[in-house]
Amino acid sequence: MKQLFAPFANMSRKVIYLLVIGQLLVALMLWHNLSHGLIPKPIKIAENFFALLPTKVFWDNILVSLVLTLKAMAISILVTLFFAYLSVVPFFSGLAKFLVKCRYLTLTGLIFVFTLLTQDGSQLKLSLLVFGIVPFFVTSFLSVITSIKNQEYDLCKTLRYNRWQTLYEVIIIGKADQVLEIIRQNFAISWLMITMVEGLSMSEGGIGTLLIKYNKYNDLGNVLAIQLSIFLLGLFFDFLLGFLKKWLFPYTKLQTQ
Amino acid sequence: MVVPLHKTSNTIAMMEYRKEEILLKAEKINLFFGEKQVLRDIDLCIKNIVRPGVTQGQVVSLLGRSGIGKTQLFRILSGLQKPTSGTVTGIDNKPIMQGDMGVVFQNYYLFEWRTIRQSLELAAKKNPQLKPTDIKDQIDQQAQLFNLTEHLNKYPQQLSGGQRQRASIIQQLLNGSNFLLLDEPFSGLDVIMLEKVVELLLKVSLSDELKTLILVSHDIETSVALADTTFILAQEDGKPGATIIKEVDLCERELAWEKDVKNKKEFANTVQEIKALL
Ligand SMILES: Nc1ncnc2c1ncn2[C@@H]1O[C@H](COP(=O)(O)OP(=O)(O)OP(=O)(O)O)[C@@H](O)[C@H]1O
Ligand SMILES: [Mg+2]
Numbered sequence: 246m247k248q249l250f251a252p253f254a255n256m257s258r259k260v261i262y263l264l265v266i267g268q269l270l271v272a273l274m275l276w277h278n279l280s281h282g283l284i285p286k287p288i289k290i291a292e293n294f295f296a297l298l299p300t301k302v303f304w305d306n307i308l309v310s311l312v313l314t315l316k317a318m319a320i321s322i323l324v325t326l327f328f329a330y331l332s333v334v335p336f337f338s339g340l341a342k343f344l345v346k347c348r349y350l351t352l353t354g355l356i357f358v359f360t361l362l363t364q365d366g367s368q369l370k371l372s373l374l375v376f377g378i379v380p381f382f383v384t385s386f387l388s389v390i391t392s393i394k395n396q397e398y399d400l401c402k403t404l405r406y407n408r409w410q411t412l413y414e415v416i417i418i419g420k421a422d423q424v425l426e427i428i429r430q431n432f433a434i435s436w437l438m439i440t441m442v443e444g445l446s447m448s449e450g451g452i453g454t455l456l457i458k459y460n461k462y463n464d465l466g467n468v469l470a471i472q473l474s475i476f477l478l479g480l481f482f483d484f485l486l487g488f489l490k491k492w493l494f495p496y497t498k499l500q501t502q
Numbered sequence: 503m504v505v506p507l508h509k510t511s512n513t514i515a516m517m518e519y520r521k522e523e524i525l526l527k528a529e530k531i532n533l534f535f536g537e538k539q540v541l542r543d544i545d546l547c548i549k550n551i552v553r554p555g556v557t558q559g560q561v562v563s564l565l566g567r568s569g570i571g572k573t574q575l576f577r578i579l580s581g582l583q584k585p586t587s588g589t590v591t592g593i594d595n596k597p598i599m600q601g602d603m604g605v606v607f608q609n610y611y612l613f614e615w616r617t618i619r620q621s622l623e624l625a626a627k628k629n630p631q632l633k634p635t636d637i638k639d640q641i642d643q644q645a646q647l648f649n650l651t652e653h654l655n656k657y658p659q660q661l662s663g664g665q666r667q668r669a670s671i672i673q674q675l676l677n678g679s680n681f682l683l684l685d686e687p688f689s690g691l692d693v694i695m696l697e698k699v700v701e702l703l704l705k706v707s708l709s710d711e712l713k714t715l716i717l718v719s720h721d722i723e724t725s726v727a728l729a730d731t732t733f734i735l736a737q738e739d740g741k742p743g744a745t746i747i748k749e750v751d752l753c754e755r756e757l758a759w760e761k762d763v764k765n766k767k768e769f770a771n772t773v774q775e776i777k778a779l780l
Contacts, residue, residue, distance in 0.1 A: 396611045399582055404677050405601035405628050414624075419615050496615055499659040 285466045293470035302455070307474070310452040313367075314439050317374035321435075322428065324375065325382035330416060332387060341387060347380040352438075356445060366446035373445070377438045378431065385427040389420055422494035429486040436479050517756055521549040523593065525560065525714055526579070526681070531588035532743070533574055540571045541578075542743030544588070546733055548714060551753065558759070559713030561703070563725035566735035567780055571744045572718045573608060573685055575735065579716065580605050580683050603681035604674030608689075610666040612658040618669050619654040622676055629678035637676075644672045648702065664695050671702070680712045688721045700728055722776050726750075726769065730758040734779050748779055 248254045249264075256264075273287050280286050285293075297303045332341035352373055359376070363369045393415060401411040443453025452475060459467040491498050524547055531544035551560055566572045577583040579590055581600040590598045613621055619641065626637045645651045648668040653661055661669065667687065674682055687703070688696055707715050719725045726732055732750040737743070752758045755768055763769050 396607065396609075397613070399605070399607070400611055400613065402582060402600040403580065403603065403605040403674070404625050414613065419613060422615070494615070496657040496659060499657055 283465070285469060289466050290469045290473060293466040294473050297467065297470055297474070303474075306450045306452050306455045307478070309450050310439050310443065311478075313370060313374065313443075313451065314435050317371055317378060317439075318428065318432070318435055320371070320375050321378040321382055322424070324379050325386055326424070328383055329386040329390060330412065332390060333412060333416070341383060344380055344383045345387060347376075348384060350380075352377050352441070366448045369446055370442045370449075373442050374435060374438055377442075378435045381431050381434050382427060385431065386424070389423045389427070390416060393420075422490060422497045425486055425490040425493070429483060429490070432482050432486065433479060436475065436482075440475070517753070517759075519551055519553045519558070519753055522552050523550050524548070525550050525712065526590070526592055526598070527595075528579060528590045529588055531575070531578060531585045531590070533571070533578065534586045539743035540574055541585070542741065542745045544575065544735075544746055546746055546749070548716075548731070550712065551730060552711070553759075556759075557708055557711050559707040559710055559715065560731070561707050561715045561717070561729045561758075563717040563719060563729040563732045564735060565719060565722060565725055565732055565776060565780065566744065568720060570735050570737070572720075572735060576605075576683055576685055576716070576718045579603070580681075602679060603683050604677055604679040606667070606670045606674055606682070606684045606687065608685040610663065610670045612666060612669060612673070614658050617655050617657055618650065618661070621658075621669070622654075622673055625673045626676040629676060631678050632676070640676060641672075644676065647705075648672055663690050667691075667699070668702075671706075675706065680710065681714050681716065682706065683716045683718070685718045686720075687717055688719055688724050696724065700724060703728060722773055722780075723764070726752065726757065726773055726776065727763050732776065734776060736780055748776075750776065 248256070277286050277288065328337065328341045328344055331337035355376070356369075356373065359369055359372050363372055397415045397419065398411060401414060406414060439451070440453035440456055443451040444457050447454045447457070452471060456468060456471050459471065526546075526548040528544055528546045531541055532539070533541035548560060548562055551558055564572055564575065574583070578585045578588075579598070580603040581590065581598045582605070592598050592602060612618070613624075616624070622641045622644075623637060626632050626640060627634070632640060641654070642651070645654055648671070650665065650668055650672070653665055653669075658666055658669070671682075671684070671687075684703075687699060691699060703715055703717075707713055717725055717729065730751075730753050732752060733746050734748045734750070735744050736747045738745060738747060750772065752772070755772060757763050757766065757769055757772060760766075
């Protein structure tokens, strides 16, 4: 029992799972007993959730959002990798650093500009998303690059690699596992932005549009049910990417053990 | 082992050697970190040693106390780092460039994302003397020699320190530079492994006339036993930075290339002498 509160104490998996489940149950019970009227009780949300699950509207909208997110992620990764890999080339390093600072630009102010630049709603959404995601990706990836130890470069030098071969070996191959990790960490950000972006251009639907609709009618049970599904999908992708990483890059598992 | 009297003439014949062309020369090396001088006026010269009937490479050791600047000098010699002033040149006075020397670092760094076999393959591909078709055989052969066969498909994280060290050494051997610099190759080894590494380095030094090993170490006995020349890096009274205060020619003292050198009286004297200088 004392172990539970000792820093760095090693617990078996079973204990950890039991703890999490127990804490979750307590939280749900508190919620159930303390919420009156305005905030729906967890049971109500579960009911709404299971009612939504078999509907076509729900899956169609989820699909729209997922496709858009994945598209945006794919483009963002390509853009990020391009700039991150080239950030070690002096000509491009300034640009990469500027992209990092773009995190501080809020999207809202740029919507009009993007509307002028793009042709339709789906393009607008996509470009906004990409523009929103890329700075975060680049930030994470540049920090991976700057934390590369000199030793890695030194080894390349002693093996007579030229600079491009060094870039290839140390950064592209050597940090490929980090790309997946970055995607995993930043998936949350793109998943967060999707609902916002979809609110801007509602014509094609999507989970964000659905949220806004229910919000308008004060249908809090359904709103929270959708939140729950967004949450679960996020968890699912987190797991999937983690699994992919272990499978593709077995050495990363060794390092954390 | 005491050498029987009637064999003495024979031993002397064995010790016949000549020093020929210069293989590596460092002149007036100074290194500063900001205001702080680490290395001062370092001059050293390594010549090709030729022995009749033996393909004899060179083994040079660089001794000095911890923190004196051995690793820094080593980085300068290998071309990885530019000195504040001074030059390092190789055969025919050509400046040494990074990549001219194989380097085994103090902590045996290997690409963590490559299996040992992949790392070795990559190193071997950069060796102009190796035909692509021979690479696999060479790797298997070296791995056998260094007791690494069963570890070839592992990642560096899965190896012990000694195994990593051997993998680093093979990596650089396959890469094919004539010079092999080893930073502290004897630290963290048990007695048996130490003997094995020494044996292995000797084997390497006998593999090619021009092969030159430079060992950086603070293990005096092992370095002296293995080397033909020892440079001592230390601080001189009242002067900033470390410099080479003595070059001990072990061939001259008949302490080179002999298996049982440690039993010689002269060996003990030399070790004592060096200890006093550090
Ligand atoms: N980047 C640096 N900046 C400033 N001083 C440094 C730097 N790197 C090394 N030094 C200093 O240079 C000196 C020599 O360091 P070096 O690593 O060459 O020692 P060493 O002889 O190899 O020691 P050891 O046997 O412990 O490995 C040390 O006093 C160290 O503090
Ligand atoms: Mg050192």
